[in-house]
Amino acid sequence: MKEGKEIRIDSVARVEGHGNIYVRLRNGKVKEVRFEIPEGPRLFETLVLGKEASEVLNIVPRICAICNISHRYAAIRALEKILAVNVPPEVTLLRNMMHYGEMIESHSLHIFFLALPDFLGYPDAIALAEKYPEEVGIGLRLKKFGNYVMEAVAGRMIHGENPTIGGFGRFLSKEEIKSIRDGAEKLLPEAIRTTELLRNLHYSTYAEEGVLFVCLKPPTDAYGFWGDTVMISNGDDRTVEEFRTAIKERIYPHSTAKRTLYREKPYLVGALARMNLLGERLHGAAHEAFQKCYSLSWIRNPLYNNLAQAIEIVFALEEIINTADKILKVKRPPKIVPIKKGEGKGVGAVEAPRGSLFHYYEFKDGLCTNADLIIPTAQNYNAIEKHLTVAAANLFSSSVGEEKAKLELEMVVRAYDPCISCSCHIQKV
């Protein structure tokens, strides 16, 4: 490779938002690797200032269409802490159900439409569908079901307003719950097949490098997608409040997204982190799939995130069935707990499909006075650059050729399933 060469991949495709990969080489050696985010800023934390708690909920899901439910759920958890609202268990069950729906929607979108075309050598799922109609069909059915759950519970598949502080505008009827349950039961074999399909793909090793893993610790000893404690793969457990202040947010000149480090180290959040930290807690078909698929490569190779997502789809479907059975035993739909005007501050955290999501708010006289939203892609940012740097060094010192190298680098970014429009809205006001 020539002296002083620069390689750019502008607007990485099949990711949400705009991100560029920049690699600078000198005498064939990688000197600098950057993941740039030139996305237009939206300044979300300034948008919620002066708003009532219910109005904050109208605004923050709009940070991201793919994980709008996670944003809504994290905000609800923070706001209910601040306003001292306690909801009945059936409300939590139904919230979990919408959250499982989002996991299925987001993961199947990522696996089949954003990631799989790379592994099988196609530019997109439309081209992929010609050769692999059955596989793309499974993807479409899973995604449709995830959307159906989100629409049924949240009111719309994107930015539904039904989940509120204190409960739901409208609680679902038994018929609706049954129909969601039936859908999950029907799709479970296809989700298991998806784990098989992904298990048999070839995972290249260019990006392999150990990083810290971080996820929320579920309140019980089960696998799950929310909690008030953060688990870190070095053995640390931190409350969400401690963790929020422990991670350092930084601004870099080449990105509108902020980025975080834990103890000066990059860390990875998302399905792969959850599987590495909580995988042993799985039950049923999800546990079987985990046993079959898991290997030590998972602690080094970000490409396995797709397989981790596939196992989480199996988990989410099984949990929808369990949750539906519990909700069906509830006699009367719960009443919405009324909101009082509150003061105080609090962190609400959930696992978004692509990782731990923290919403922090301060309230005075019933209005929001400060906000801090820490989203998964900002947390993954340094890990993405680290894995890109390792991959670039391996790729450009081998003889794979520039086109292949570019594709491999894009695959690293895509494996993280970054949500770039999300990532530009994190800041302390």
Place this chain on the structure above:
Amino acid sequence: MKPKVGFFEFTGCAGDLLTIVHSEDYLLEVLKAVEVVSFRLASSQGKREGDGLMDIVFIEGSITTTEQEEKLKELRKRSKILVALGTCATFGGVQAMYTGKPNFSKRFRSVYNKNFKIVEAFESKPLEYFVPVDYFLPGCPISPQLFLFNFPRLLKNLPVELPTYPVCVECKWQENECLLLKDIPCLGPVTRGGCLARCPKDNLPCVGCFGPVPGGNFASWEKNLLEKKYQESQLEKKMRFFFGAKIKEVKRGK
């Protein structure tokens, strides 16, 4: 020859393009009927931005940087028909809620420091602020039904058709209980229909996400609520969430 179509995205949450991606039963059929020149969210096919003239260009998101402004102008030159997709592209989106208030640079500096240089950013503006827009499909996000209804119309050179009535009409069709009668500040009377009164159906007030309905009687809506316990500033705050750049026109009763 199949018509050439491009899907582009500026500042927003990707919810409108995602609504198209989420139209599972129709997605492959819709996309097979055209030559997709660019759909970066879904495909790495061909050149990232496509090149040459396109028959229909759909754009989601608002314009918040000078770079986007240039790109939008270039896309306009390359498109026969340009469609603004969603409330961000049509009205500026939630990020335009402070339109007309001179606090953008202060807000920007509260987020990013002075040395921050990657983008030259300004208060969020809708597409038509910079270029002529042929059609608008508002909604946060757009209604999948309205997109699937209008997509073939556009291919046949027919104009986009949208509901010209407020959310209230769709609410009445479903015989929902009126939330205004319970003194809840529902934006239904001044918001364009098309969502089938999704939020009132769940006993929740309309938040105005389809933007203002043409000829909406804002004055009457405001008067009604002012007589209850609400103040003008509270009502304007709610309208600003999605009416963004149109707020002044709406208040003047245009």
